[in-house]
Amino acid sequence: MPNTELIENVLNLIGIFAFALSGALVGVQREFDIVGMAVLATATALGGGIIRDLQLGDTPPTALRNLWWLALPLIATVVTFFFHPVVNRMRRTVLVLDAIGLGVFCASAAAKASAFGVGALAAIMLGTITGIGGGIIRDLLAGEVPAVLRKDSKLYAVPAVLGSTFVVVAWGMEQRGIWVQAVGAALICGMRLLALWRGWGAPVPRLVTRAAD
Amino acid sequence: MPNTELIENVLNLIGIFAFALSGALVGVQREFDIVGMAVLATATALGGGIIRDLQLGDTPPTALRNLWWLALPLIATVVTFFFHPVVNRMRRTVLVLDAIGLGVFCASAAAKASAFGVGALAAIMLGTITGIGGGIIRDLLAGEVPAVLRKDSKLYAVPAVLGSTFVVVAWGMEQRGIWVQAVGAALICGMRLLALWRGWGAPVPRLVTRAAD
Amino acid sequence: MPNTELIENVLNLIGIFAFALSGALVGVQREFDIVGMAVLATATALGGGIIRDLQLGDTPPTALRNLWWLALPLIATVVTFFFHPVVNRMRRTVLVLDAIGLGVFCASAAAKASAFGVGALAAIMLGTITGIGGGIIRDLLAGEVPAVLRKDSKLYAVPAVLGSTFVVVAWGMEQRGIWVQAVGAALICGMRLLALWRGWGAPVPRLVTRAAD
Numbered sequence: 001m002p003n004t005e006l007i008e009n010v011l012n013l014i015g016i017f018a019f020a021l022s023g024a025l026v027g028v029q030r031e032f033d034i035v036g037m038a039v040l041a042t043a044t045a046l047g048g049g050i051i052r053d054l055q056l057g058d059t060p061p062t063a064l065r066n067l068w069w070l071a072l073p074l075i076a077t078v079v080t081f082f083f084h085p086v087v088n089r090m091r092r093t094v095l096v097l098d099a100i101g102l103g104v105f106c107a108s109a110a111a112k113a114s115a116f117g118v119g120a121l122a123a124i125m126l127g128t129i130t131g132i133g134g135g136i137i138r139d140l141l142a143g144e145v146p147a148v149l150r151k152d153s154k155l156y157a158v159p160a161v162l163g164s165t166f167v168v169v170a171w172g173m174e175q176r177g178i179w180v181q182a183v184g185a186a187l188i189c190g191m192r193l194l195a196l197w198r199g200w201g202a203p204v205p206r207l208v209t210r211a212a213d
Numbered sequence: 214m215p216n217t218e219l220i221e222n223v224l225n226l227i228g229i230f231a232f233a234l235s236g237a238l239v240g241v242q243r244e245f246d247i248v249g250m251a252v253l254a255t256a257t258a259l260g261g262g263i264i265r266d267l268q269l270g271d272t273p274p275t276a277l278r279n280l281w282w283l284a285l286p287l288i289a290t291v292v293t294f295f296f297h298p299v300v301n302r303m304r305r306t307v308l309v310l311d312a313i314g315l316g317v318f319c320a321s322a323a324a325k326a327s328a329f330g331v332g333a334l335a336a337i338m339l340g341t342i343t344g345i346g347g348g349i350i351r352d353l354l355a356g357e358v359p360a361v362l363r364k365d366s367k368l369y370a371v372p373a374v375l376g377s378t379f380v381v382v383a384w385g386m387e388q389r390g391i392w393v394q395a396v397g398a399a400l401i402c403g404m405r406l407l408a409l410w411r412g413w414g415a416p417v418p419r420l421v422t423r424a425a426d
Numbered sequence: 427m428p429n430t431e432l433i434e435n436v437l438n439l440i441g442i443f444a445f446a447l448s449g450a451l452v453g454v455q456r457e458f459d460i461v462g463m464a465v466l467a468t469a470t471a472l473g474g475g476i477i478r479d480l481q482l483g484d485t486p487p488t489a490l491r492n493l494w495w496l497a498l499p500l501i502a503t504v505v506t507f508f509f510h511p512v513v514n515r516m517r518r519t520v521l522v523l524d525a526i527g528l529g530v531f532c533a534s535a536a537a538k539a540s541a542f543g544v545g546a547l548a549a550i551m552l553g554t555i556t557g558i559g560g561g562i563i564r565d566l567l568a569g570e571v572p573a574v575l576r577k578d579s580k581l582y583a584v585p586a587v588l589g590s591t592f593v594v595v596a597w598g599m600e601q602r603g604i605w606v607q608a609v610g611a612a613l614i615c616g617m618r619l620l621a622l623w624r625g626w627g628a629p630v631p632r633l634v635t636r637a638a639d
Binding site: 267268269270329331332334335338339345349353357358359361362363364366369370371414415416417418420 | 453454456457458459460461462463465466468476480483485486487490491493496497506507508510566567568569
C-alpha cells in the first residue's frame with residue numbers, strides 16, 4: 001500500500017527536521033557559526049540512522065541515498081540561523097516533534113534490524129541506538145555530557161527500549177505490518193511526552209559512600 | 214578442539230564483564246541514572262570490537278550476534294547499580310579483570326584481523342584499537358579526556374601494541390594455534406599488571422618552552 | 427598515466443603528514459604522553475578517510491591497506507616528540523601543509539564517492555566530512571570543542587564544501603580526469619589560505635535575545 005509508505009516517509013522527515021532543529025539550536029546556544037550549526041544539525045538528524053546502517057552492513061547508509069534526508073538538516077540550519085528566537089520560543093513544539101522523531105526512528109530501526117535477521121536483543125539495541133545516537137553525537141560535538149545519560153534527563157532511552165521491544169516481539173510473532181511500527185512509534189512518543197509532563201526520570205544509584213577515585 | 218574455543222569464550226566474557234563494570238562504575242561516579250550506566254557499560258565492553266568489525270567489513274559485528282555479549286553489560290549495570298560500594302571496594306579485582314580483558318581483546322582481534330588478510334601494521338593497529346577503543350568511548354561519553362591518552366595513565370596501550378605485534382608476527386610465521394593468542398593475551402595482561410604495580414608510564418615530551426597557542 | 431597517480435599519492439602523503447603533525451602537537455599542548463600523541467596523530471590523519479570508506483562500504487578502509495598511511499602518523503609522532511619546539515615554531519608551515527591536506531582529502535574523497543555512485547549532495551557531504559572529520563576527532567579526543575564548529579575558526583568547512591561541489595559537478599559533466607581533483611584541491615587550499623590571511627570567518631547567528639536553557 002503506497003499510503004503507508006507515504007505516512008512512514010512523512011513521519012521520518014518530521015523526525016529528521018525536529019532532530020535537526022534541536023541540533024541547530026544547540027549550535028546557537030554554544031555561539032557556533034553557521035558551519036557549526038549545520039554540522040550539529042546534520043549529525044543529530046542522521047547520526048543514529050548511519051550508526052544503524054553501518055552495523056547492519058547496509059552501505060551507503062539510507063541517509064546518503066535520500067536527497068531530502070540530506071537537505072532537511074541544511075534547511076533547518078538556515079531557518080534556525082535567521083529565526084532562532086522564534087524557534088527557541090517554540091521549544092515545546094520542538095520537544096513534541098523530537099518525541100515523534102524518537103518514536104519513528106526507533107520503531108523503523110527495530111523493524112529494519114529484524115528484517116536483516118539480527119537477534120531480538122540486538123534488534124532492540126539497534127532500535128534504541130538509532131533513536132538516541134544522534135542526540136549523543138550532538139552533545140559530544142557541543143562539548144556537553146550527553147543529555148540522555150544524565151540523571152536530570154526525563155525518560156528518553158526507556159521509552160525507546162520499550163517501544164523497540166514491542167516492534168521486535170511483534171516481528172517475532174509474524175506481525176510485520178506497518179501498523180506494528182506505527183503502534184511502536186506511538187508508544188515511544190506517548191511515553192516520552194508523559195515523562196516530560198510528569199517529570200519522570202530513570203532510577204539513580206544510591207550513593208551510600210562517596211565513590212572514590 | 215572445542216576446549217580451546219570454550220576457554221577463549223570464557224576469557225572474552227570475563228573481559229566484557231570487566232570492561233562493563235568499569236563503564237558502569239564511571240557512570241556511578243558521574244552520577245548518571247541507570248540508563249546512562251547501561252550505555253556506558255555497553256559502549257565500554259563492546260565498542261572496541263564493533264570498531265574492529267566495522268573496519269574489517271564483518272557486519273553485523275560479532276557483538277550483535279552473541280546474546281551473552283549483549284546481555285553481560287546489562288547484568289554488570291544492574292550489579293553495579295545495587296552493589297556499587299562493593300564493586301568499588303573491589304577496584305583492584307576490577308583492574309585485574311580489566312587487564313585480562315585488554316589482553317584477550319587485543320590478542321583475538323590481532324588474530325582475526327590477520328585472518329581477514331590485512332597487512333601486519335594494520336593488524337597490530339586493529340588489535341590495539343579493539344583493546345583500548347571501548348575505554349576511549351567510555352571516557353568521551355563521561356565528559357573526560359580518555360585515560361589512555363593522559364600522562365598519568367600507567368602503560369596501557371604499549372602492552373596492547375606489543376602483544377598484538379607478537380600475535381601478528383607469529384601469524385606471519387604460520388603459527389596460528391590458539392596458544393599464540395593465549396601467549397599474546399598473557400603478555401599484555403602481565404605487562405599491564407606489572408606497569409600498574411611498578412608505576413610505569415609512557416614517555417612524555419619534554420616541555421622546553423611552553424607550547425604556544 | 428603513472429605520473430598523475432604519483433602526484434596524487436605524494437599530495438595525499440603530505441596531507442596525512444600535516445594532519446598527523448597537527449594531532450601530535452595538540453597532544454604536546456595537552457601534555458599527553460607519547461601514546462596519546464600517537465593516537466591523536468593517527469586519528470587526525472586517517473579518521474576522515476576511514477569515516478568515508480565505512481560509509482561507502484569500502485572495507486577495510488584504504489588507510490589500513492597502505493603501509494605508508496599507517497606509518498606516517500607514527501613518524502610524525504616521533505618527530506614531534508623530540509622536536510616539538512621546532513615544529514611549533516613552524517606553525518605557519520604546518521597550517522599551509524594542513525590546507526594542502528584539506529584540499530587533497532576533500533577533492534579525492536568527492537571523486538571517490540562519485541565513482542561509488544552516490545548522489546551529488548551525498549558526494550559533497552562525504553568529501554567535506556573526509557576533510558574535516560579527522561580534525562573533529564582530534565579535538566574531541568583532546569577534550570576540546572571541535573575548532574571547525576567554533577565562530578573564531580577561520581573558513582575551513584566552507585572551502586571544503588565549495589571544492590567538493592566543484593569536483594562533483596565536474597564529475598556529473600563527465601569531466602573525470604585527475605586535473606579535476608587537482609583544480610578542486612587547489613581551490614580549497616587557496617580559499618583556506620586566503621581566509622587565514624584575511625581573517626574570513628563564517629556568519630554567526632545574531633543573538634537578539636539570550637538563548638534560554
